[in-house]
Amino acid sequence: MTTAAPPRTQPPRTATLASALNRALRDALREDPAVHILGEDVGTLGGVFRITDGLAAEFGADRCLDTPLAEAGILGTAVGMAMYGLRPVVEMQFDAFAYPAFEQLVSHVARMRNRTAGRMPLPITVRIPYGGGIGGVEHHSDSSEAYYAHTPGLHVVTPATVADGYGLLRAAIASDDPVVFLEPKRLYWSKDDWSAEAPAPVEPIGRAVVRRQGTSATLLTYGPSLPVCLEAAEAARAEGWDLSVVDLRSLAPFDDETVAAAVRSTGRAVVVHESSGFAGVGAEIAARVTERCFHHLAAPVLRVAGFDIPYPPPMLEQHHLPGVDRILDAVAKLQWEQ
Amino acid sequence: MTVLDHDLAAAWTPDAHGPRRDPAPLLPDSEPVRILGTPALRRTADSPGGRELLRDLHRRLVVGRRFNQQATTLTKQGRLAVYPASTGQEACQIAVASALRPGDWLFPSYRDTLAVVSRGVDPVQTLTLLRGNAHCGYDPYEHQVAPLSTPLATQAPHAVGLAHAARLRGESTVALALVGDGGTSEGDFHEALNFAGVLNAPVVFLVQNNGYAISVPLAKQSAAPTLAHKAVGYGIQGRLVDGNDAVAVHIVLSEAVEHARTGRGPVLVEAVTYRLEAHTNADDAGRYRSAEEVERWQARDPLTLMERHLREAGVIGDADVAAAAAEAEELADRMRTLFHVKPQLDPMSLFAHVYAEPTPQLREQAAQLAAELAAEAATEERR
Ligand SMILES: Cc1ncc(C[n+]2csc(CCOP(=O)(O)OP(=O)(O)O)c2C)c(N)n1
Numbered sequence: 058m059t060t061a062a063p064p065r066t067q068p069p070r071t072a073t074l075a076s077a078l079n080r081a082l083r084d085a086l087r088e089d090p091a092v093h094i095l096g097e098d099v100g101t102l103g104g105v106f107r108i109t110d111g112l113a114a115e116f117g118a119d120r121c122l123d124t125p126l127a128e129a130g131i132l133g134t135a136v137g138m139a140m141y142g143l144r145p146v147v148e149m150q151f152d153a154f155a156y157p158a159f160e161q162l163v164s165h166v167a168r169m170r171n172r173t174a175g176r177m178p179l180p181i182t183v184r185i186p187y188g189g190g191i192g193g194v195e196h197h198s199d200s201s202e203a204y205y206a207h208t209p210g211l212h213v214v215t216p217a218t219v220a221d222g223y224g225l226l227r228a229a230i231a232s233d234d235p236v237v238f239l240e241p242k243r244l245y246w247s248k249d250d251w252s253a254e255a256p257a258p259v260e261p262i263g264r265a266v267v268r269r270q271g272t273s274a275t276l277l278t279y280g281p282s283l284p285v286c287l288e289a290a291e292a293a294r295a296e297g298w299d300l301s302v303v304d305l306r307s308l309a310p311f312d313d314e315t316v317a318a319a320v321r322s323t324g325r326a327v328v329v330h331e332s333s334g335f336a337g338v339g340a341e342i343a344a345r346v347t348e349r350c351f352h353h354l355a356a357p358v359l360r361v362a363g364f365d366i367p368y369p370p371p372m373l374e375q376h377h378l379p380g381v382d383r384i385l386d387a388v389a390k391l392q393w394e395q
Numbered sequence: 396m397t398v399l400d401h402d403l404a405a406a407w408t409p410d411a412h413g414p415r416r417d418p419a420p421l422l423p424d425s426e427p428v429r430i431l432g433t434p435a436l437r438r439t440a441d442s443p444g445g446r447e448l449l450r451d452l453h454r455r456l457v458v459g460r461r462f463n464q465q466a467t468t469l470t471k472q473g474r475l476a477v478y479p480a481s482t483g484q485e486a487c488q489i490a491v492a493s494a495l496r497p498g499d500w501l502f503p504s505y506r507d508t509l510a511v512v513s514r515g516v517d518p519v520q521t522l523t524l525l526r527g528n529a530h531c532g533y534d535p536y537e538h539q540v541a542p543l544s545t546p547l548a549t550q551a552p553h554a555v556g557l558a559h560a561a562r563l564r565g566e567s568t569v570a571l572a573l574v575g576d577g578g579t580s581e582g583d584f585h586e587a588l589n590f591a592g593v594l595n596a597p598v599v600f601l602v603q604n605n606g607y608a609i610s611v612p613l614a615k616q617s618a619a620p621t622l623a624h625k626a627v628g629y630g631i632q633g634r635l636v637d638g639n640d641a642v643a644v645h646i647v648l649s650e651a652v653e654h655a656r657t658g659r660g661p662v663l664v665e666a667v668t669y670r671l672e673a674h675t676n677a678d679d680a681g682r683y684r685s686a687e688e689v690e691r692w693q694a695r696d697p698l699t700l701m702e703r704h705l706r707e708a709g710v711i712g713d714a715d716v717a718a719a720a721a722e723a724e725e726l727a728d729r730m731r732t733l734f735h736v737k738p739q740l741d742p743m744s745l746f747a748h749v750y751a752e753p754t755p756q757l758r759e760q761a762a763q764l765a766a767e768l769a770a771e772a773a774t775e776e777r778r
Contacts (some may be wrong), residue, residue: 060579093563097415124590124593125589125590125593126584126588127582127586127590129552129582129586130552130555130586130587130590131585131588132552132584132589133549133551133552133555133556133583133586133587133590134553134555134556134559134594135553135556136552136553136556137552137553137554137555137556137557137558137559137561137570138556138557138559139556140535140541140553140556140557140560141556141557141560141561141564141568142560143560145556157582160546160583161549161551161552161583164546164549165546165549165553168530169542170748170749170751171530171532171748171749172530172542173530173534173542174529174531174747174748175540175747175748176534176535176536177535178666178751209749210750212750233751234750234751234752236653263754263755270680270768288608309754310750310754310755310756311754311755311756313755313756314755343428383668388753
């Protein structure tokens with residue numbers, strides 16, 4: 058009897074979110090000469106998170122452009138490029154450093170199609186690494202999705218899985234509307250079973266997906282909080298709760314249909330996100346769910362969110378970020394006694 | 396001895412620290428370029444096509460002044476929601492149009508409607524933003540004119556991006572961005588100039604320095620020697636021109652456009668001019684500037700200057716003046732007629748073009764408005 062290792066016929070079928078995003082950019086650059094990447098350090102360095110690694114070498118400095126350090130200038134330049142028929146993909150280095158570009162985003166990117174009665178669409182993708190949990194010092198951990206989701210004319214999407222990293226980014230770049238593409242930094246190095254052999258775009262943008270089907274209550278979440286919610290759902294089994302988990306993927310447009318169906322099927326819902334709760338995306342979701350599912354609800358829709366504080370220093374961030382216990386505490390408050 | 400002279404200079408690495416360029420060729424002339432009333436006018440008239448050019452500039456000026464007058468009148472009649480007049484700045488406005496070729500792109504701001512009209516866009520379509528019936532009434536691709544931009548200087552980086560894209564595609568398109576003197580204080584102006592320099596984008600920036608940003612005079616806006624000097628810090632060429640001299644603005648802008656087109660880099664042109672009217676019809680200019688100051692500039696009216704000098708040079712005569720006036724009256728007539736008709740607006744168009752496809756939420760909201768409108772119509776009918 059031999060004890061030889063099993064033959065390794067299959068290449069490893071796991072990948073990180075970062076590598077899937079890189080692959081999406083590479084495929085987009087390869088398939089469409091109109092696609093141009095621009096941002097700070099995206100060329101030679103491959104971006105501070107290495108998402109554009111190797112792209113300047115493969116496609117040239119013009120297709121993956123190291124720009125001066127000026128976010129409004131980057132996005133404003135991208136607007137002009139899009140006006141001339143290019144399909145710019147802009148990288149903002151960090152969430153809190155995208156704010157200088159806010160005026161271009163809100164006053165021009167989001168409105169140009171509308172302003173010109175459809176004549177001048179701006180197919181721009183703005184990639185923004187966002188969120189905390191990476192031990193970042195001040196200004197490196199913001200969750201800025203509510204600012205963008207509040208702006209008509211923008212699509213706001215955020216992947217939580219490796220496959221969605223690829224699929225949503227391809228869909229974003231292919232979209233004729235501007236897309237704010239929020240990349241959960243703390244998931245950059247998370248691994249999933251995913252093969253780069255036959256990756257597929259997620260179409261259309263705007264569909265949520267049920268990641269876990271349960272019967273007791275529904276967790277509604279997105280981006281960096283998805284793995285936390287899935288973990289909470291596992292832990293909840295010990296308490297006798299069987300939780301559904303919905304990954305929203307797209308904050309704008311919002312998939313009312315999938316969300317309402319998932320909430321009706323359990324009659325209880327908790328919205329989970331790490332950005333501050335006040336006037337956050339969770340408030341909107343809770344309102345929408347209440348408006349659509351009131352008669353199916355056994356309890357008020359609750360929110361588990363970051364506190365209403367400036368993002369804390371890294372040594373305290375674990376107290377700010379919604380964790381499994383806080384989620385289970387919220388589930389426990391869903392009026393089970395009735 | 397400065398630090399640079401000493402140890403730093405020895406350690407200078409061109410790859411890391413960049414080239415060190417002589418700023419002298421980038422500096423603007425010490426006095427604004429002027430053609431009217433100088434021997435250069437004769438040379439221009441005698442150059443090939445010179446007389447036609449001068450007559451065309453004169454004609455555009457006459458029509459431009461009438462456009463400003465008519466739009467101001469329409470505001471008084473309540474037919475425009477607001478009108479920021481370019482009265483006094485017509486030389487800049489029309490020279491922008493005459494310096495650009497078809498295919499080049501213009502990036503105007505709210506005060507630049509005359510430049511847009513002079514480029515060939517229909518006056519009613521140009522004024523829709525200010526009339527209040529749509530944000531942009533014209534198709535930007537028809538005449539290569541971006542929508543009028545209201546957030547100050549935000550259109551400047553667009554011009555850079557478009558010019559950059561054109562260069563990447565190997566096309567000879569030039570983009571021209573218009574910014575006011577106040578707008579030069581905005582970050583987007585700085586970022587646009589910096590990007591333009593670094594990308595060597597074929598773009599021209601024209602700053603119409605009309606003295607005021609609403610009420611704030613230039614002295615409170617900038618401590619730069621001139622606004623044209625701002626170019627030097629970005630490694631691009633600065634030019635200074637008399638903004639009330641249509642011939643000078645045309646020539647300087649044409650040179651700048653060709654400079655950019657031939658890959659020699661972007662240019663920043665400062666045209667020194669004056670806003671003869673208030674900021675808009677809603678403004679009271681008497682609160683921040685004297686009547687004497689306005690009178691001094693009225694004496695330098697770009698239209699009177701042009702007419703006087705071209706007549707003296709024998710380039711135009713009574714017939715040219717009469718022909719230009721007739722064309723101007725025709726435009727004014729047309730504006731009066733067209734603006735007399737109330738625009739027919741479809742409330743349901745509110746939901747069009749927010750996205751390529753309306754979102755489910757917008758479909759719901761559109762249905763709500765449709766129901767409201769139907770109910771209103773039914774009530775109307777019962778009356
Ligand atoms: C970003 C921004 N801030 C403020 C305003 C309000 N505003 C409109 S016009 C104006 C003055 C602009 O002056 P200038 O750039 O010199 O142009 P001008 O009006 O003289 O043509 C101001 C402050 C604006 N439109 N955009």
